[in-house]
Amino acid sequence: MMDIALFRLPDGRAWIGQGPFESFSEAPEGGGVFYINDFDLSDPQPWKKPAQLMEIQADTLAQGAGWNGAQLPHIQWAKPATEWFKMAFRRIRREVLSKRLEKMVPVLTERGTITEGDPVRLLERVMTAPPNTWGYGWIQQGKGYLGATPELLFRAKGNRVETMALAGTAKPGDQTAFLTDVKEIEEHEIVVRYLTERLGTLGVVEREPRGLCQAAKLLHFQSNLSVTLDKPIEPGALVREVHPTPAVGCLPREEHWLARLREYREQLEVPGFFGAPFGFIEPGESLACHMVVAIRGLSWKGHEAQLPSGCGIVGGSAFDHEWRELRLKREAVVSMLGL
Secondary structure, three states, X not given: OOOEXXXXXXXXXXXXXXXXXXXXXXXXXXXXXXXXXXXXXXOOOOEEEEEEEEEEOHHHHHHHHOOOXXXXXEEEEOOOOOHHHHHHHHHHHHHHHOOOOOEEOOEEEEEEEEEEOOHHHHHHHHHOOOOOOEEEEEEEOOEEEEEEEOOEEEEEEOOEEEEEEEEEEEOHHHXXXXXXXXXXXXXXXXXXXXXXXXXXXXXXXXXXXXXXXXXXXXXXXXXEEEEEEOOOOOHHHHHHHHOOOOOOOEEOOOHHHHXXXXXXXXXXXXXXXXXXXXXXXXXXXXXXXXXXXXXXXXXXXXXXXXXXXXXXXXXXXXXXXXXXXXXHHHHHHHHHOOO
């Protein structure tokens, strides 16, 4: 099976690209190109143009991907250990309470063994994920990652850029208490403030009132923001300007704290895709660029599977609450992918 990239919009439109892929440091003209990088943006040529590109629907996915007889996978998950994550949580919270750090997002990864089938078939579940999510997938020989994220990093067309702050999490049944939860509101507003300040250097920012987003059995606070750019900016440069947001990174966004974040991610063996930007520029006349945050997904290499989830640590965070949130997020992915 050749290399595959997939991107699906909330309205159901989707594109699948087949390799070989040609790599570029900046988005080439004409669109029809994917942006694929890791959390640290370590690939200097993240724009990937496929040899073949097809616009697909859920019922035509197999035609574009070519399953070659592959079956849906079965994964045996192992219960994650608390020790290393609890240590990271305590250290981060200590820095937050000392006012040196405002927020940081550690990630816990549940691991499993693929006992049968091929995860590439999970692209079918990505295509039928909730309509307020963006589907993504990057699959190479024997490894890959995929998912359906509710978090838009930005959508850019012409001099108009749209984005969102998506932070604060609860189960849908907890809506009444969630609306007045001081900790969750604080976590959300940190992301709003960051995006407003970063994008404010590029143009005039407008913010809609804080609302709610329900996706894959979870409830989040969502604030939509938009900016009219003073001058054009290449999409990859815009990624570097805003990623990582405090929704998946840290605040302050200083090299000292980014280095500490990378250290925690390395210690906790977080897959590189998790929290990374993933994007697509539509082909043809539209040239709309969609860039999302790759969460609510899983990765694999050979027979080893990884299911990561993250939580934002702020002053009001409590370990038991965050541990529960991590579990709820992983359960939402398992349910969405039919695992």
